[in-house]
Amino acid sequence: xxxxxxxxxxxxxxxxxxxxxxxxxxxxxxxxxxxxxxxxxxxxxxxxxxxxxxxxxxxxxxxxxxxxxxxxxxxxxxxxxxxxxxxxxxxxxxxxxxxxxxxxxxxxxxxxxxxxxxxxxxxxxxxxxxxxxxxxxxxxxxxxxxxxxxxxxxxxxxxxxxxxxxxxxxxxxxxx
Numbered sequence: 187x188x189x190x191x192x193x194x195x196x197x198x199x200x201x202x203x204x205x206x207x208x209x210x211x212x213x214x215x216x217x218x219x220x221x222x223x224x225x226x227x228x229x230x231x232x233x234x235x236x237x238x239x240x241x242x243x244x245x246x247x248x249x250x251x252x253x254x255x256x257x258x259x260x261x262x263x264x265x266x267x268x269x270x271x272x273x274x275x276x277x278x279x280x281x282x283x284x285x286x287x288x289x290x291x292x293x294x295x296x297x298x299x300x301x302x303x304x305x306x307x308x309x310x311x312x313x314x315x316x317x318x319x320x321x322x323x324x325x326x327x328x329x330x331x332x333x334x335x336x337x338x339x340x341x342x343x344x345x346x347x348x349x350x351x352x353x354x355x356x357x358x359x360x361x362x
Contacts, residue, residue, distance in 0.1 A: 270302075291320065320335060
């Protein structure tokens with residue numbers, strides 16, 4: 187119903203800007219005011235409906251209608267590694283994409299070595315060979331770690347000195 191105003195009172199309202207809020211006015215589906223029950227009295231005449239929540243908790247609805255455009259675009263044009271069941275699968279998918287794209291930057295996402303029979307992840311040397319020298323960034327399924335190529339490390343000159351850069355395992359050519 188357009189233009190409807192609902193006043194909620196006697197509630198515990200989760201509100202970062204007013205941690206002691208007990209009331210709120212909703213005007214046509216938009217929260218127009220938040221405060222305490224005493225302050226709500228000035229809105230009684232404006233409200234079409236007054237709802238007493240008898241001390242119940244109210245939290246904002248979470249509407250997450252956004253997209254991660256950059257990540258989505260990279261995923262569309264990159265390498266989907268979610269089907270990989272081994273380091274060899276990852277390398278094969280990288281090589282296939284590198285041949286098709288003929289160099290340049292190569293983004294891949296979705297590998298998860300915890301699901302593989304052999305959890306050994308590809309080395310940087312293996313990624314360099316599979317990618318034909320391309321700049322490669324392969325994010326893990328949780329996006330908390332990634333594998334990179336030597337070309338990408340070289341492009342980011344001070345990469346080795348940045349927080350989070352590390353080598354995993356003796357003799358490795360730099361898993362990050």
